[in-house]
Amino acid sequence: METKPTEVPTLDGPPLLGSLLDLRRDPLGTYERARGEHGDVVRIVSGPPGLRTTIHFVFSAAGAQQVLASQSANFRKDDRFSQEMRQTFGNGLLSSLDDDHIRQRRLLSPLFTKKRVADYATAVCDEADALCAEWEADRSRRPDLNEDMSRLTVRMITRILFGSDAEQAAEVVRRCMPALSTYTLRRGLMPLNLPRSFPTPANRRARAAQEELHALCDRLIEQRRRSGTSGDTAGTDLLTLLINARSDEDTPLTDEELRDQVLVFLLAGSDTTATSLTFTMFMLAQHQDVQGSVRDEVRSVLGGRRPTPGDLDALPAVERVLKETMRLYPAAPVLIRRAVRSAVIDGYAIPAGAYVYVSPWVTHRHPSYWPDPERFVPDRFHPEEESRRPRYAWFPLGGGPRSCIGNHFAMLQMKLAVATLLQRYRFTETLPHVPLEVGVTIRAARTVGCTLSPVGHVRADTPSQSR
Numbered sequence: 001m002e003t004k005p006t007e008v009p010t011l012d013g014p015p016l017l018g019s020l021l022d023l024r025r026d027p028l029g030t031y032e033r034a035r036g037e038h039g040d041v042v043r044i045v046s047g048p049p050g051l052r053t054t055i056h057f058v059f060s061a062a063g064a065q066q067v068l069a070s071q072s073a074n075f076r077k078d079d080r081f082s083q084e085m086r087q088t089f090g091n092g093l094l095s096s097l098d099d100d101h102i103r104q105r106r107l108l109s110p111l112f113t114k115k116r117v118a119d120y121a122t123a124v125c126d127e128a129d130a131l132c133a134e135w136e137a138d139r140s141r142r143p144d145l146n147e148d149m150s151r152l153t154v155r156m157i158t159r160i161l162f163g164s165d166a167e168q169a170a171e172v173v174r175r176c177m178p179a180l181s182t183y184t185l186r187r188g189l190m191p192l193n194l195p196r197s198f199p200t201p202a203n204r205r206a207r208a209a210q211e212e213l214h215a216l217c218d219r220l221i222e223q224r225r226r227s228g229t230s231g232d233t234a235g236t237d238l239l240t241l242l243i244n245a246r247s248d249e250d251t252p253l254t255d256e257e258l259r260d261q262v263l264v265f266l267l268a269g270s271d272t273t274a275t276s277l278t279f280t281m282f283m284l285a286q287h288q289d290v291q292g293s294v295r296d297e298v299r300s301v302l303g304g305r306r307p308t309p310g311d312l313d314a315l316p317a318v319e320r321v322l323k324e325t326m327r328l329y330p331a332a333p334v335l336i337r338r339a340v341r342s343a344v345i346d347g348y349a350i351p352a353g354a355y356v357y358v359s360p361w362v363t364h365r366h367p368s369y370w371p372d373p374e375r376f377v378p379d380r381f382h383p384e385e386e387s388r389r390p391r392y393a394w395f396p397l398g399g400g401p402r403s404c405i406g407n408h409f410a411m412l413q414m415k416l417a418v419a420t421l422l423q424r425y426r427f428t429e430t431l432p433h434v435p436l437e438v439g440v441t442i443r444a445a446r447t448v449g450c451t452l453s454p455v456g457h458v459r460a461d462t463p464s465q466s467r
Contacts, residue, residue: 003347005344005347005348005349006041006347006348006349007348007349008041008042008043008056008348008349008350009038009039009041009042009043010038010042010043010044010045011030011033011034011037011038011042011043011044011045012037013044013045013046016048016049017046017047017048018044018045018046018047018052019044019045019046020046020047020048023044023046023189024189027189027333027438028333028361028436028438028442030044031057031059031333031334031359031361031362032361032362032365034057034059035057035059035362035366039059040058040059040060040063040346041056041057041058041059041060041063041345041346041347041348041350042056042057042059043055043056043057044057046189047192051192053080053355054354054355055355055356055357056339056345056350056354056355056356056357057356057357057358057359057362058345058346058356058357058358058359059358059359059362059363059366060346060363060366060368061363061366061369061389061390061391061392061393062346062390062392063345063346063348063358064358064363064392064395064399065390065391065392065399066343066345066346067337067345067356067358068335068337068358068392068395068398068399068400068402068403069392069399069400069401070400071343071345072400072401072402073340074339074340074341074343075337075338075339075340075343075356076097076337076338076340077095077097077336077337077338077402078097078338079336079337079338079355080188080355081184081185081188081189081336082095082336084184084187084188085184085188085440087196088180088183088184088206088210089180089184089260089263089264089267090256090259090260090263090264091257091260092104092257092260092261092262092263092264093105093108093261093264093405094264094267094268095264101402103249103250104253104257104261105405106247106249106250107245107246107247107250107252107253108242108245108261108405109405110245111238111241111242111245112405112406112408112409113408114408117406117408117409117412118309118412119236120160120238120409120412120413121307121308121309121412121416123156123159123160124156124160124412124413124416124417125306125307125416125420126159127152127155127156127159128152128416128417128420128421129306129420130155131148131151131152131421132420132421132424132425135425135452136454142449142450142451143449143450143452144447144448144449144450145278145281145282145285145427145430145444145448145449145450146278146434146443146444146446146447146448147447149274149277149278149281150174150270150274150278150443151170151174152274152277152417153269153270153273153274153277153413154170154173154174154270154274155170156269156273156413156417157173157265157266157269157270157273158170158173158266160237160238160269161237161238161239161262161265161266161269162220162237162239163236163237163239163240164237165220165223168216169216169220172212172213172216173213173266173270174270175209175212176209176210176212176213177213177266177267177270177271178271178439178443179205179206179209180206180209180210180213181267181271181439181440181441182437182439182440183202183205183206184439184440185438185439185440186202188336213263213266214259217258217259217262217263218255218259220239221239221243221255221258221259221262222255224239224240224243225243225255238265239258239262242258242261242262243258265406267440268404268406269406269409269410269413271331271439271440271441271443272331272332272410272441273331273410273413273414274443275329275331275441275442275443275444276322276325276326276329276331276410276414277414277417277418278443278444278448279325279328279329279434279444280321280322280325280414280418281418281421281427281450282430282434282444282448282450283321283324283325283328283376284321284422284427285427285428285429285430285450286376286430286432287376288428290321290376290378291422291426291427293317294317294318294321294418294422295422295423295426295455297315297316297317297318298315298318298419298422298423299423301314301315302419302423304423306420307415307416307419307420309412309416311419312411312412312415312416315415315419317378318415318418318419319381319411319415320378320379320380320381320382321378321418322411322414322415322418323378323380323381323394324376324377324378324380324381325376326394326396327364327370327380327394327396328364328365328374328376329442330360330361330364330396330442331396331441331442332360332396332398332440332441332442333359333360333361333438333441333442334357334358334359334360334361335357335358335359335360335398336355336356336357337355337356337357337358338353338354338355338356339351339352339353339354339356340352360394360395360396361442363392363393363394363395364393364394364396366393369389369390369393370393397410423455424454424455425452425453425454425455426452426453426454426455427450427451427452428450428451428452428453429449429450429451430448430449430450431448431449434446434448
């Protein structure tokens with residue numbers, strides 16, 4: 001006899017607005033409170049009567065696996081937030097659906113294999129070296145990890161995407177992306193929004209930022225088209241590779257589709273990587289014993305030279321630190337879907353049409369998988385420890401058929417950057433706590449000051465940096 005699905009409990013909230021104000025003031029704390037009070041599947045009701053939004057949160061590893069992987073066909077990315085994402089950032093790989101998504105993934109997957117992304121190592125190391133040179137040139141300035149890691153990742157992704165045009169792109173991206181990210185999240189959470197065409201200050205600022213990004217992308221795409229980058233004469237920057245992406249089954253990307261993909265890569269390659277690097281260096285500054293052991297590994301493997309993709313497998317301590325940081329600070333705190341049909345997730349009944357949020361932020365702190373979950377313990381990610389946990393106890397890059405296509409790229413960027421920085425500097429004296437700003441991604445809401453102490457220099461035969 002089949003067990004009847006359990007009815008999903010509801011988080012308590014004021015009768016007029018439900019949990020709307022809590023979600024706006026402290027979304028991450030509200031998610032954690034919901035799990036603590038009601039368990040692994042919880043309804044959160046937000047908004048006034050007649051305009052209410054009901055969200056089904058799934059916090060268990062088993063539930064996340066069902067939503068993202070084993071029952072993924074029933075959980076589509078066509079919720080209100082994803083619709084706002086499409087309006088802001090276009091119909092790129094992050095938000096496209098059905099045949100569009102399948103075609104885009106077929107075209108783009110060959111550009112993000114482990115072997116292919118290794119070609120970007122020189123650009124990553126050049127930019128990390130350039131940041132170290134800036135620190136060295138102005139020792140009177142107290143570095144801000146939040147600002148500096150954001151600047152580093154924007155430089156890396158714009159150089160990889162645009163090659164020689166990176167400088168003109170970097171400032172536009174840094175100015176426009178954070179504002180659009182916050183604007184999109186707020187619209188996605190509100191039960192009712194004014195049309196984007198309505199001339200509110202927020203709409204005008206967002207439209208101006210979007211138009212500036214579109215103009216940048218369109219200009220660079222047109223330049224690549226005019227230069228005739230195809231076949232054997234193709235350039236090596238990612239935009240050129242996107243223009244030349246082909247498969248036996250699919251037509252090439254149009255100019256509009258190219259722009260949408262570029263916007264997705266700018267968002268993911270700057271915001272998410274910046275968050276991970278900021279908090280990695282913050283946690284290492286807080287834990288000198290861990291920082292010392294990781295630096296010893298880097299020195300032993302590299303001997304003072306510049307890291308290469310061939311070194312990455314020999315730096316497991318660097319990888320463990322990154323994974324533990326991404327556990328505590330997953331760049332995307334929630335992943336959002338909508339149920340096409342009624343379903344049973346982790347024993348609970350989910351109605352057709354329901355908004356379903358899985359939350360790396362909460363699952364990564366679930367005491368069933370993570371003893372003393374708030375502690376920074378990179379040794380949790382030794383292979384034998386990882387093998388004891390459910391697959392979806394840790395999923396900062398998503399999972400299932402919509403898992404992040406750039407996972408190899410992101411790990412390459414971060415491991416090379418961390419190895420480069422730790423060879424040069426010891427990081428100390430940060431604040432004990434950093435408040436968070438929650439947009440499409442999370443990021444530090446304030447300056448993350450840090451003291452740097454030089455610990456050595458790269459060897460003279462290290463390739464020189466180029467900007």
